[in-house]
Amino acid sequence: MKQAAPAADDGLRLSTWLPYRLFLVAAQVARPLESFYSETFGLSQAGWRILAVIAERDAANASEIGRACALDPFAVSRGIGQLAELGFAVRRPGKTDRRFAAVSITRSGRTAFNRIAALGSAIEARLLARLTESERTTLDSALTRLEGEGARIDAAGWRALLDDAAAP
Amino acid sequence: MKQAAPAADDGLRLSTWLPYRLFLVAAQVARPLESFYSETFGLSQAGWRILAVIAERDAANASEIGRACALDPFAVSRGIGQLAELGFAVRRPGKTDRRFAAVSITRSGRTAFNRIAALGSAIEARLLARLTESERTTLDSALTRLEGEGARIDAAGWRALLDDAAAP
DNA sequence: CGCACTGCTTGCACTTTGCAATTATATGTG
DNA sequence: CACATATAATTGCAAAGTGCAAGCAGTGCG
Incomplete structure (x- = not known):
């Protein structure tokens, strides 16, 4: 138990x-x-x-x-x-x-x-x-990269993501 | 026209x-x-x-x-x-x-x-x-505050939000 | 022309969602 | 103790949203 x-x-x-x-x-x-x-x-x-x-x-x-x-x-x-x-x-x-x-x-x-x-x-x-001014700047630039990576993740599909994770 | x-x-x-x-x-x-x-x-x-x-x-x-x-x-x-x-x-x-x-x-x-x-x-x-290490830290702390503010915004409802915006 | 292709829309079955009503349990009151 | 009231969760059903096959122009090429 x-x-x-x-x-x-x-x-x-x-x-x-x-x-x-x-x-x-x-x-x-x-x-x-x-x-x-x-x-x-x-x-x-x-x-x-x-x-x-x-x-x-x-x-x-x-x-x-x-x-x-x-x-x-x-x-x-x-x-x-x-x-x-x-x-x-x-x-x-x-x-x-x-x-x-x-x-x-x-x-x-x-x-x-x-x-x-x-x-x-x-x-x-x-x-x-x-947010502070510098946080806004950081967030803006970070989000831009996250959007790009998000698009790739979306396009890849879960099979590819799991394969990648298994063999890094 | x-x-x-x-x-x-x-x-x-x-x-x-x-x-x-x-x-x-x-x-x-x-x-x-x-x-x-x-x-x-x-x-x-x-x-x-x-x-x-x-x-x-x-x-x-x-x-x-x-x-x-x-x-x-x-x-x-x-x-x-x-x-x-x-x-x-x-x-x-x-x-x-x-x-x-x-x-x-x-x-x-x-x-x-x-x-x-x-x-x-x-x-x-x-x-x-x-993201860089420092970006991650910033994002983490920024998101915490955004979550809090988001909850307040959600609770307030649109009437209050518009009123606040009209009389800041 | 005829045929294949493209952008968009429609119809229809299916799923999800929002809300009223219901069930089951607990608690307070005379 | 019986009764009214409150609360947690569930269920049923109508309305809204979604996905997909098929359809309808419109275009372009042989």
Whole structure:
């Protein structure tokens, strides 16, 4: 009856595991923002992300949008549909090649975006206020590298990751 | 026809907005891990999180588990159900107060946990390898403060956040 | 033209989630 | 002691979200 070794065999503890910590902060601060835009505008998460993309990039096509906010083509299509229904975006056939959509933000879409972005910026400001100037710089540059490595990890898949770990 | 101001009015750009960057890294590295435990053990994300919690805390009750891994009581209950079905956890009524469950990991649950944790640690190691020692220290302490502020932001709700932003 | 290819959308089955109601247990009160 | 009230957890069900096969333009090449 020695089943219960109280500590985890592997050193992994959720509360100190970097990916979980990143996720946790992201999830915590995303929640109020999400309830704001969903209650106020009836927008989904994908809708908000797409809105943010087309706010800065006019006449984007669906795959550009997907790449810019990590959404698969289905989600993008549906998100655009939602934005169009709300009057926040219009889709026209592309100018030269009409297979590509040209999605643009409308005036009321921009108004909505600005209201959401104000809250988003307020949240970010509160987070940044907890950091010193030099911490912000470090975090920025660290995150850039982590994003790059994250993309590689994602692309590699778990089989490759386990193989690498076995034969370092 | 001056609808299209090409840049966002508010300064918020998704790709530089801190919460999105945190989310992005977390999501990228969570994907391979998630496909590993879901393909290999048929475990959901909630199931994995709960497994990680009960791997280090024996005879936990549902609310403790929920607090430890940021899951609402419904998700915890369902996750435990899944783990029980897979033979990775057992639930007994609590020793003193039988309203509380006492959830414990089983031997095969621990085996599964160790296998998943190995991949998790490998992923974390790859991320950390991109950082210098001093960056790791800074990130660790910065994340601790961000977690605290994140909890406050979450608790405050969007109304309070907007009010605060209006009257700083 | 016809055929293959590309970008995008739609329909449909499946899964997850949110919430009301329920069960089981404990505790306080007349 | 019986009763009302409170709490932990679970369950059922409707709504929302997701993944994928198939479909629909539109393009380009032989």
